Amino acid sequence: MRTLLAIAASTTVMLSAGLATAQHRKHQDQMGRMNHMDHGAPAADSREFVKFPPELVDHTLANMRDHLLTLQQINEALATGESEKAGKIAEERLGMSSLRLHGAAEVAKYMPQGMQDAGTTMHKAASRFAIEAQNVGVTGEMKPALGALGEVMSACVSCHAGYRLR
Numbered sequence: 490m491r492t493l494l495a496i497a498a499s500t501t502v503m504l505s506a507g508l509a510t511a512q513h514r515k516h517q518d519q520m521g522r523m524n525h526m527d528h529g530a531p532a533a534d535s536r537e538f539v540k541f542p543p544e545l546v547d548h549t550l551a552n553m554r555d556h557l558l559t560l561q562q563i564n565e566a567l568a569t570g571e572s573e574k575a576g577k578i579a580e581e582r583l584g585m586s587s588l589r590l591h592g593a594a595e596v597a598k599y600m601p602q603g604m605q606d607a608g609t610t611m612h613k614a615a616s617r618f619a620i621e622a623q624n625v626g627v628t629g630e631m632k633p634a635l636g637a638l639g640e641v642m643s644a645c646v647s648c649h650a651g652y653r654l655r
């Protein structure tokens with residue numbers, strides 16, 4: 490029990506360290522834009538290394554590239570006024586419906602809790618975006634959909650800030 494608590498506590502510390510690093514980097518970026526002379530030293534890599542079996546690393550990275558492609562296709566569909574299509578793409582490829590497609594159950598057992606949580610946050614946010622994207626057709630109001638899409642991206646960002654596979 491004590492070990493479990495210790496693990497939980499250290500995961501929390503590492504997660505907040507990851508977040509702090511992300512915020513620090515953001516701050517540095519802002520400073521960088523304000524003062525182009527100040528390039529600063531690159532921040533040390535504080536991401537937690539997560540050991541996946543090699544074939545699962547390849548599978549996960551391929552999935553990741555599809556995640557980015559998906560964001561591009563969602564953006565394109567929104568830009569051409571096809572918000573329903575954007576919602577459908579999000580639900581099928583990133584949302585709760587995509588869990589089986591990605592073999593999530595098999596991969597999840599190698600992930601620390603914080604990484605699993607980031608994944609769950611992303612899937613839920615994508616499903617929320619899908620609903621907001623459907624609503625655009627009714628309300629003509631794009632802002633809630635864009636906000637939900639931002640939450641999807643922030644789940645990508647926070648997991649990337651905390652974990653690495655190689």
Ligand code: HEC
Pocket residue numbers: 550551553554556557560583604605607608611641642644645646648649652653654655
């Ligand atoms: C649960 C954690 C997690 C989430 C959520 C996540 N990623 Fe990743 N992603 C990773 C990890 C870990 C890597 C590997 C980093 C490394 O070790 O190089 C990665 C790598 C990538 C790569 C590089 C792939 C390659 O071939 O090297 C891309 C692109 C990427 N992610 C896109 C996304 C996008 C877009 C999203 C959100 C829609 C997303 N990821 C959400 C964990 C996550």
